[in-house]
Every structure is written in structure tokens, then in C-alpha cells.
């Protein structure tokens with residue numbers, strides 16, 4: 001692909017062009033891909049509706065770009081390098097030819113099981129090659145994949161299946177995570193009790209656990225494969241046809257299915273992958289995310305594969321068999337680009353340094369960070385100990401909704417600055433908004449981060465609820481996409497993301513909406529009301545602190561805390577568990593009845609001396625009680 005930016009000057013030139021003439025800029029980039037038919041129009045957009053269309057009239061299949069086009073020149077190159085949970089189990093290397101053949105064969109399995117273009121398929125699998133194969137097989141036949149992270153509970157899985165009305169679910173008998181084996185099929189069975197749209201579940205045998213296969217619903221992956229060949233024509237998709245739905249947290253309990261489409265998503269993920277990570281033909285690239293999150297969709301699968309890269313999929317966890325696992329894998333596979341999350345860096349920083357130093361990390365050329373702001377200490381630890389001050393760090397800011405990396409240095413090409421995501425990628429036009437909702441014109445500023453022009457991989461809608469898409473992202477500021485983040489900009493125009501300004505809290509790099517968790521707590525029959533805030537945590541970045549009001553006469557104790565947390569784990573997943581639960585008699589409220597979360601946040605963070613003016617509260621007396629009972 002001929003769109004690699006190799007110098008800061010080239011970046012500046014490209015950025016300028018992308019702003020002055022976005023259509024011709026993106027058209028030139030799009031010309032690097034295989035289209036069945038080219039577009040009539042590069043871009044049409046109207047943020048007030050909102051309606052955004054890229055490469056209208058064009059047709060393509062993203063798997064032809066990720067697989068078929070490489071067969072001639074890279075057929076025997078490793079596409080996916082799979083590293084198992086247990087290092088004693090062998091690695092799997094799938095070449096582009098092998099991956100192509102497996103994707104086509106499984107696409108035929110889907111067809112045999114009645115899946116058609118436009119159908120929604122839920123994928124609930126661990127990080128095994130079959131997750132990649134199933135995903136690409138959906139794309140091959142034009143089915144819309146909805147991958148649900150396999151750490152979500154049965155209730156969360158069911159609500160996502162129901163929201164998208166999936167007719168097929170793909171799962172495995174179980175999964176391995178560190179020294180644990182998880183009964184994935186059992187979770188799916190529970191979920192399927194309340195998902196009438198599901199006709200079939202396809203089950204891959206991973207652990208060999210004794211599971212129940214339900215007649216007329218459950219089929220084995222390996223048995224279905226015996227019935228098909230590996231020839232499967234790629235479905236012709238319109239550029240604006242849906243490629244996938246991916247759920248993200250929001251301000252209500254209902255999951256928000258972000259819709260991504262085929263053409264623009266492909267162009268932008270491939271372009272950003274190449275430029276941010278400066279991937280070269282024989283490099284081995286490793287992103288440690290799970291494919292159940294957007295990072296895995298865009299930067300384990302689609303972006304790297306569209307570039308013909310070798311991409312690692314890791315089934316395990318950073319601390320198994322010990323805290324040196326990441327570095328062992330880097331040495332073993334001579335990883336060149338390594339992309340992980342600040343929460344993982346902070347956790348590994350706490351391990352004995354010998355677990356880093358015993359491995360040869362000299363293959364590393366580029367380091368990446370994603371998911372939350374990276375604090376200065378973690379940034380320097382990463383730079384000193386992993387990159388040996390010799391591998392540029394790309395701190396990549398983006399979101400499920402943006403589809404691809406928006407603000408980041410291009411590793412080694414544009415300047416880096418600790419704790420700053422730095423500059424926008426070409427085509428991205430960030431703005432900072434002030435408290436009055438006006439765009440801040442000065443370069444050096446702090447405000448709320450919005451984007452004023454569309455880019456190819458912006459989500460097009462919330463599945464089944466376009467109004468919610470409009471309300472969430474396009475109502476805060478006229479004609480702008482609102483990110484939900486705060487940011488500051490220095491005089492060089494570099495951005496530092498300061499964190500969420502809405503009711504989403506980022507815990508260990510995962511987005512958690514406060515409302516859905518509060519809903520679950522409030523369902524407990526001993527609870528009247530609750531409020532959740534984030535508080536700073538050494539490893540997780542933020543952890544959850546809950547203030548809970550109980551019914552009269554009910555005693556708040558540790559048993560109740562365990563019950564509340566297990567209810568959360570069952571309804572959402574263990575990632576949403578609370579670190580601290582304080583029982584209180586009331587919550588500080590404004591005269592209009594709104595909970596003053598600012599106060600709760602300060603108290604939880606141990607900053608009760610700087611609460612500011614609380615005289616406008618309806619019930620200022622509860623503040624003292626809350627301060628006195630704070631859990632440290």
C-alpha cells in the first residue's frame with residue numbers, strides 16, 4: 001500500500017491536504033484497495049440527521065482485501081500467529097492461504113446453517129483462531145457479526161443477542177484463562193433461555209469439557225466442517241452495508257450497538273494501522289487486546305490483515321504462568337510492534353523487574369498504548385524497560401464509535417510526548433468546546449473534545465435506535481461529533497486526553513456506564529438507591545466506588561456487599577464489580593433532585609477538604625455522614 005507517511009513534513013503535508021480537500025485525499029487512499037465497483041461519490045454527510053456516507057455506490061468485500069488479494073504475493077506468509085494460554089501447548093501459524101481456506105469453509109458452514117446476507121450472527125468465543133475465522137466468514141457472506149466479549153455474563157449476552165435479533169450464535173465448549181477453565185457453553189445455554197431469535201448454536205471444541213448439546217439447536221463446528229468445501233465466493237457488499245455491530249456502554253441499561261460499515265471502516269483501519277505502527281512487510285505485530293473489543297476488531301484483524309501483516313492472537317493473560325508472559329512471547333516471536341493497555345503496563349510494572357530483564361526484547365521497534373490515559377510513571381516504565389528508550393510509543397486515542405485511531409503519534413515519524421496522544425491523524429479534525437458550547441479558537445486550551453468533520457470509519461448509527469445515536473453524539477454541539485472526553489491542547493497543537501466527562505468510567509481500560517450498574521444494584525431487594533463514581537486506582541486506573549442506601553432496618557455488612565457484587569457479576573460480568581461499597585442514609589442532591597456526583601467523586605478520592613460550595617444542596621447534612629464513613 002502506498003500510503004505510508006515517513007516523515008514529519010510528509011505528515012504535515014498530508015494533514016493539510018486531508019483538511020483542504022478531504023474527498024480527493026481519501027479517494028487516493030481508497031484506490032489502494034480492491035473494489036468490485038468504484039464509488040460515484042466519495043462523501044456525503046449531514047451531522048444534523050445524522051447521516052454519513054463514504055464511497056457511495058462502491059461495492060467490495062472486505063475479506064477479499066484481507067485475504068484473497070494477498071494469496072499471490074503473500075500466500076505462504078503467516079497471517080495469524082496464535083499463542084495459546086498454556087505455553088506448553090503449541091503455537092498455531094495460519095498462512096494467508098490457510099486462513100483463506102478456513103474462512104471460506106466456515107462461510108459455507110454458516111450458509112448451510114441458514115445464514116444469509118444481512119443476518120446477524122453473535123460470536124461468543126475465546127481468543128482462539130476460530131474467533132478470527134468465524135468473524136471473517138461472516139464478512140465473507142455479508143452476515144453482520146456481533147462479537148460479544150467472552151467475559152460477559154449470560155444476561156449481558158442475552159440482551160445483546162436480543163437487541164441485534166441474531167439467529168445464530170457461535171461459541172465453544174469452554175475456554176482457558178490463566179489457570180481457570182470457564183464453562184462458556186453453560187453461559188450460552190443460560191443466555192439462550194431468553195433469546196427466541198436464535199435458531200442454531202455452533203460449538204467449537206476447545207477444552208473437551210462434558211457439555212450438553214441441545215437437539216435441533218446445537219451443532220459441532222468440526223462436524224459441520226465435514227459437510228463443506230473451502231470454495232466460497234465473496235459476497236458483493238455496498239460500501240455502506242453493515243459489516244458489524246459492537247456494543248458499548250451507555251447512559252442507560254440497554255446496550256448500545258454501534259454500527260460499522262464495510263468500505264470506510266476498511267480504508268481507515270488499514271490506513272491508520274500502517275501509519276501509526278509503521279508496519280513493514282516482514283514485521284511481527286502483536287496487539288494484546290481481545291477481539292471482543294473494538295481494538296481487537298480493528299487492530300488485530302481488519303487493519304493488519306488488510307495490510308498483509310502477521311498478527312498475533314494471544315489466548316492467555318499477562319500473568320500466567322507468571323508475570324513475564326508478555327515478554328516471553330515478545331522474545332519467542334520476535335515481536336516488532338507491541339500494542340497494549342495502560343492497565344496491563346501498570347500491573348506488570350509491579351512485577352519483579354527480572355521478569356522483564358530475563359527476556360530479549362531487542363526486536364521491539366514500536367510500542368502502543370490504548371484504552372485510557374497513560375500516566376507519566378507508566379509511560380516512562382514502558383519506555384525505559386520495554387522499549388529500552390529505543391522504541392517510540394504511540395499513545396492512541398480513539399473509541400468504539402470512531403472505529404479507528406484518531407489522535408496518536410505516528411511511531412517514530414511524528415513527535416511523541418509522555419501522557420499526550422499528540423496530533424490527530426490525517427483526516428481527523430478535533431476541536432475543543434468551552435462550557436458555553438462554543439469552539440475554543442486559541443491553540444493552548446482545555447475543554448471538551450469534539451470532532452467537526454466525518455472520517456471514513458465513524459460509526460453510522462446505534463443499531464435499531466438512530467435517535468439514540470443522534471442524542472448521544474450529535475446533540476451536545478451543533479454539527480459536531482461529541483466524544484464524551486475532556487482534553488487539553490498545548491501550543492504545539494498536541495492533545496492530552498484528560499478522561500471522560502460523562503457518566504462512563506474507564507476501569508482497566510473497559511468502558512463502564514454507571515447507570516447500568518446502578519440499575520443492577522437497585523434491583524437488590526434490600527437496596528433503595530445507589531450512586532457509583534470512579535476513584536483512582538494504582539493498576540486499574542479507576543475503580544468503582546458505590547454509595548448505597550438500604551431499606552430501613554437493614555444492616556449493611558460484608559455479606560450484603562458480596563451479594564451485590566455477585567449480582568453485578570451475573571448481570572453484567574466480573575469486570576463491573578465494585579471495589580468499595582459504602583452504605584449511607586442519603587445521597588447529596590441538588591434542589592432539582594439530581595445526585596451531585598462531583599461531591600461523591602471527591603469523597604471517594606479522599607479529597608473531601610476541597611468539596612467547594614455545597615450550600616445549594618437539598619440535604620447538605622448527608623455530606624458529613626458520607627465523609628465520616630468513607631472507605632479507605
Ligand code: PRX
Nearest residue numbers: 370371372373395396397398399400497511
Ligand atoms: O475515554 C477515552 C478512552 O476510552 C474511551 C473509549 O473506550 P472504548 O470505546 O472502549 O474504546 C477503547 C479502545 C479504543 C475514550 O472515550 N481512551 C481510549 N484510548 C485512550 C483513551 N483515553 C486516553 N488516552 C487514550 N489513548
